[in-house]
Amino acid sequence: MSDIAPPVAALIEEFSKLPGVGVKTAQRLTFFILRSPTDQARRLAEAIMRVKESIIYCSRCFNITESDPCPTCSNPSRDQELICVVEEPLDVLALEKTGVYKGLYHVLHGALSPVEGIGPKDLRIDELLKRVKGNKIREVILATNPNFEGEYTADFIRRELKPLGVRVTGLARGLPIGGDLEYADEGTLSRALEGRRDM
Numbered sequence: 339m340s341d342i343a344p345p346v347a348a349l350i351e352e353f354s355k356l357p358g359v360g361v362k363t364a365q366r367l368t369f370f371i372l373r374s375p376t377d378q379a380r381r382l383a384e385a386i387m388r389v390k391e392s393i394i395y396c397s398r399c400f401n402i403t404e405s406d407p408c409p410t411c412s413n414p415s416r417d418q419e420l421i422c423v424v425e426e427p428l429d430v431l432a433l434e435k436t437g438v439y440k441g442l443y444h445v446l447h448g449a450l451s452p453v454e455g456i457g458p459k460d461l462r463i464d465e466l467l468k469r470v471k472g473n474k475i476r477e478v479i480l481a482t483n484p485n486f487e488g489e490y491t492a493d494f495i496r497r498e499l500k501p502l503g504v505r506v507t508g509l510a511r512g513l514p515i516g517g518d519l520e521y522a523d524e525g526t527l528s529r530a531l532e533g534r535r536d537m
């Protein structure tokens with residue numbers, strides 16, 4: 339790539355750092371930007387910066403938001419006694435798309451992984467326990483990913499919640515095993531939510 343103009347090489351390099359983007363795709367994206375109108379390229383650059391400058395974490399549910407508490411936490415028509423625990427903000431999007439869930443969320447920002455050295459303190463687990471202790475919570479739904487780390491995390495949280503006397507449920511089977519919640523289709527997710535079982 340030594341003959342490529344440095345700005346082009348730099349953009350290819352930045353794109354290739356994105357998840358799931360190899361060098362070939364990074365080159366395609368770069369040449370797409372080169373051919374696009376200046377306005378479109380500017381909107382992309384500005385959208386990237388806005389995400390970094392205006393997005394914060396909700397101090398209650400830890401979802402990404404522009405205002406704290408987030409619109410979901412401050413919406414009085416949501417069921418304030420029901421918390422759905424997920425790994426990532428993308429999982430919230432996936433569950434919201436089903437239109438079935440009307441409670442609140444709690445975003446852990448990852449899953450426990452003994453292999454990768456990710457422990458309870460690296461996730462928002464203490465914050466969840468505080469939330470359950472300090473509020474009138476009827477049920478906590480554990481909606482971590484249906485893979486090893488996800489199940490391990492759900493099991494850990496279930497044991498921590500047990501002494502608090504709150505009902506703990508898990509999504510029904512039927513989600514693709516080993517997959518991520520965010521990739522499940524809306525029908526499968528709705529059924530998994532509605533068929534949730536006590537843990």
Ligand SMILES: [Zn+2]
Binds near residue numbers: 400409411412
């Ligand atoms: Zn929130």
